[in-house]
Amino acid sequence: MRKLLASLLIASLPAAAALSEQDIQTAAKLRDQALQSSQAYDLVESLVVEVGPRLAGSDNNKKAEAWAINKLKSLGFDKVYTEAVTIPTWTRGTIHAEIEAPYRQHLVISALGGSVGTDENGINAEVAFFDSIDDLKAADAKAVKGKIVFINKRMVRAQDGFQYGTTVAGRSKGAVEAAKLGAKAVLIRSVGTSPHRFAHTGVMRYQEGVARIPAAAVSVPDADLIEAMVKRGQPVRLHLELSAEPGPDTTVHNVIAEVTGSEKPDEVVVISGHLDSWDEGQGAIDDGAGVAIAAAAGKLIKDLPQRPKRTIRVIFYAAEEIGLYGGYAYAEQHQGKSLAKHVLAAESDFGAGRIYRLDTRFGPEGEPLRQALAKVLMPIGVDLGNNQAGGGPDVSMLPAQGVPVVSLRQDGTYYFDYHHTPDDTLNKIKPDELAQNVAAWVAMAYLAAQNDAPLRPIPEGNFGE
Amino acid sequence: MRKLLASLLIASLPAAAALSEQDIQTAAKLRDQALQSSQAYDLVESLVVEVGPRLAGSDNNKKAEAWAINKLKSLGFDKVYTEAVTIPTWTRGTIHAEIEAPYRQHLVISALGGSVGTDENGINAEVAFFDSIDDLKAADAKAVKGKIVFINKRMVRAQDGFQYGTTVAGRSKGAVEAAKLGAKAVLIRSVGTSPHRFAHTGVMRYQEGVARIPAAAVSVPDADLIEAMVKRGQPVRLHLELSAEPGPDTTVHNVIAEVTGSEKPDEVVVISGHLDSWDEGQGAIDDGAGVAIAAAAGKLIKDLPQRPKRTIRVIFYAAEEIGLYGGYAYAEQHQGKSLAKHVLAAESDFGAGRIYRLDTRFGPEGEPLRQALAKVLMPIGVDLGNNQAGGGPDVSMLPAQGVPVVSLRQDGTYYFDYHHTPDDTLNKIKPDELAQNVAAWVAMAYLAAQNDAPLRPIPEGNFGE
Incomplete structure (x- = not known):
């Protein structure tokens, strides 16, 4: 036919x-x-x-x-x-992250491409939670300084992948925007549509004159978990260890x-x-x-x-x-x-x-x-x-x-x-x-x-x- | 209504x-x-x-x-x-496995519940590949001794999970049957229907009087990879390190x-x-x-x-x-x-x-x-x-x-x-x-x-x- x-x-x-x-x-x-x-x-x-x-x-x-x-x-x-x-x-190196409080749980996570690592002891800090990089940009430095920024922007399926374009800035520019406000690290909800427990890597950027902080993505179910704890109203603390390094x-x-x-x-x-x-x-x-x-x-x-x-x-x-x-x-x-x-x-x-x-x-x-x-x-x-x-x-x-x-x-x-x-x-x-x-x-x-x-x-x- | x-x-x-x-x-x-x-x-x-x-x-x-x-x-x-x-x-401990030959590749793998670990150096051995535990049972010890048995039994989706029953023996009894023939370890294709890259754990058994060998499952895409190499006709060698231990x-x-x-x-x-x-x-x-x-x-x-x-x-x-x-x-x-x-x-x-x-x-x-x-x-x-x-x-x-x-x-x-x-x-x-x-x-x-x-x-x- x-x-x-x-x-x-x-x-x-x-x-x-x-x-x-x-x-x-x-x-x-x-x-x-x-x-x-x-x-x-x-x-x-x-x-x-x-x-x-x-x-x-x-x-x-x-x-x-x-x-x-x-x-x-x-x-x-x-x-x-x-x-x-x-x-x-x-070099990706190894990565380990967990929620330390209010409920200790392991996170499925992936370093973003190009990220620096943490020192050997890792980073322990409270989460500063944002729905998008735009919300982060609009934030007061007091709400971010010394914390781990978490950007929870969701990406929804589309035949042409439309929301990749509207979501990926959190991955590529999140570290710069978070560091400008004094954050210790940035984590993002994976820029992807999988409901499964995979973290999505991808390239990120630093900017001359802005501190280089570690950047990583957690899987969608793990982002849901962080979000559920944040919504309970208690401070959420994370631990992040990452040995990635540029060569x-x-x-x-x-x-x-x-x-x-x-x-x-x-x-x-x-x-x-x-x-x-x-x-x-x-x-x-x-x-x-x-x-x-x-x-x-x-x-x-x-x-x-x-x-x-x-x-x-x-x-x-x-x-x-x-x-x-x-x-x-x-x-x-x-x-x-x-x-x-x-x-x-x-x-x-x-x-x-x-x-x-x-x-x-x-x-x-x-x-x-x-x-x-x-x-x-x-x-x-x-x-x-x-x-x-x-x-x-x-x-x-x-x-x-x-x-x-x-x-x-x-x-x-x-x-x-x-x-x-x-x-x-x-x-x-x-x-x-x-x-x-x-x-x-x-x-x-x-x-x-x-x-x-x-x-x-x-x-x-x-x-x- | x-x-x-x-x-x-x-x-x-x-x-x-x-x-x-x-x-x-x-x-x-x-x-x-x-x-x-x-x-x-x-x-x-x-x-x-x-x-x-x-x-x-x-x-x-x-x-x-x-x-x-x-x-x-x-x-x-x-x-x-x-x-x-x-x-x-x-205790699950840590696990690391890769294909060493003919093409070096990392494997997504999970220790089976109850498995013993390897020693610190891990196990390096050639794969003895079987479509099912029945084929393993029928095998000559010469084809298995000193090798890592791989059981590739597939499980297909069903509303009532029918094939779980026909597939799970490879997980529960694979280590015993492989050890009877002198294998160093047993790996199985995950007893599951996910096309995604997750290994399925689950309990396994040892038997009094039969050597206790390490047992683990690889994800379906990783089982496909092992199978594709086996089908190319060259010996496939694996490396397995596992620190699991009974307590x-x-x-x-x-x-x-x-x-x-x-x-x-x-x-x-x-x-x-x-x-x-x-x-x-x-x-x-x-x-x-x-x-x-x-x-x-x-x-x-x-x-x-x-x-x-x-x-x-x-x-x-x-x-x-x-x-x-x-x-x-x-x-x-x-x-x-x-x-x-x-x-x-x-x-x-x-x-x-x-x-x-x-x-x-x-x-x-x-x-x-x-x-x-x-x-x-x-x-x-x-x-x-x-x-x-x-x-x-x-x-x-x-x-x-x-x-x-x-x-x-x-x-x-x-x-x-x-x-x-x-x-x-x-x-x-x-x-x-x-x-x-x-x-x-x-x-x-x-x-x-x-x-x-x-x-x-x-x-x-x-x-x-």
Whole structure:
């Protein structure tokens, strides 16, 4: 049924100078091949089982790079190479926290990425409880000084992860705001939607001139417990011991594979994910899925009887989690002539749920490509969205350099249940959903590589995502 | 609508000599009061927040007993007292495990209750992998000697938790069977249905004359990881460090509260749960819910304008998790004349899901009570089941002494997602579902206390559950 529908739609597509009927037919064929293939699942399974978690700068990060180079070579890409990225390092160490009063209880907790540790004796202090970072900012220093700030901001499920954006400031900026008021440490309710007892890690920031205090997240059930004690009206005292510490800078690598274009090899379509992950889970949905989707899409195009007109560049970005280091390094290293030849860039970094929408950021002459993409993707449940795409974290800095981007938006209803937790494991990926992702990506990448109409100049303005 | 239906049904109930129309109306009223009450939820919230986990024999077990005595007194029961129970103790200590080869990865793991520890250096050994304990029993010692046995038996969700029974032998007897063949330790896939990264603890046994080897469970995603490596065909080596150790015997207590019967105070209806829990979760669904349901049901009967004919005895059993110690102690202490006066006994120990079925174990003259129970409970979704009830873990030894029992069967579809894991937390209890439980229990207990027809002699034979 789906195949029939697809054929009908393709037959009725208006002629577009930018793309031939043959291009559209080939994109549809690639899409259908992807739906039948387990390539992406096999790749992420291999990465999870043979490497596992791969914190930026860790030994496992090195293993992951070696895995990626070997795997991309064995898939037969025309070129496989790396580009160096300098990053800061950080060691998680150990963490132990409990409520000491009014009722002694153990807490499930995770240090935030980049946090400093406590001294050996840890920190014992009363809780200063806030519903949000805005409430903290508005607080009197007397209510905070010498205490452990607790930010209890809730995050509710949404298909597009909307509340991640409205909640994550507590994680990224909580330590700075708490320290400005004299707090000894900051703890937050996990920035996630899991009702299960996992703490969500993620990167946090310090600010020059503001004291660096330890920062950590507790699981949702543990946040509920703290809240229940606070609501009883007695002072709540916590104990926190944390041995995390920042380390020296090191070098990691963006790992890159290409299918060389047959007509305009210097014009490049970038499809990507990020290779690093947080260290407590397996890095399956964040972002093993993304690198697997990009590589599997590239491999399908490589296996065509002939090369696409333009080059397909598969990038496994380095060190996304700790601050988009791979993305910024790429943008810097390719600034100017190289980026000017980037036809399009996009990253898959929102898990492994089905894609339901395609957003773009194309100039007016990109409309035939938009329409072709809509026609080829609609049969697999992907409808055309806005023209304000951001493209994904590691390519988010490229529109400012004029590079067109697309966002193939995934259903993230459950993404923030697993994201950045120990529960980011392989069994959270549904093979058929992952295959649908590859289907969308391969069709998109192929059509972008065949499209002869300019996608530039791209519209400015806010990202719609 | 529900109330209307209930009234219609009660009106059409055939006259039963054993119970008056007034009894039935009162039971229906208690049921409807329970549906509107948050009493049970408030109780389990208090237990979870103010005590938390309460491993049998631990300091928190003592706190839980004090909490229970205070709480039951404050609820106004006619009597509150304790009965001593002697139990062995056990300290969990710390655990650390990883896969060493072919790919080094950390494992999420939990010591099984009662397990001995490793020495300081831990155990390094190759995995001997089995799909079930039956496969292990059939194995050649050569394939096991000096290795770490891994039992990968899966457990699939079911409303009645069917596969717990077919899977738990790997946990309880795995160490004995593995040690008989010379294994150094036994690890199992968690006996649970959670796809999340929690290891399920639970009690295990040793056997006189068989070496005592360490035993632990890994989470389902970690079991998948071990399985994926085993399937790659290379030897899989694990490292296990565990500091668990058995301790000296100690005394804990069954905590008991009564509503004294007005006509036959020495005839007793027992409703119960167990006060102890495993130590890694909050003991909310196992079995904070059960003690809260029993106490809330007793409290509603206590608040009636007049006492029921027979005594309602609410028991918070001690030390269920480590081997039904409270239940066995009660059966022994009350053997003979006291148990002969037990009209009926039942325990709530299957979480906090809605009750959907009532099983009984009554003699032929119990039929009017069965029918009365069916009529009063049907409007809240509880249908009559078989007459082969077991009654629940801590009363399971009472039918052998002639005591009638009932099983108010709860929907356990998700029970084994949380049971015995760190994820057994308050937010897994839905207040409306808990209230429906109290509604069924209070109606059942009241009718049993009013019923004048003998429920004995009870049928023998296998438990139907």
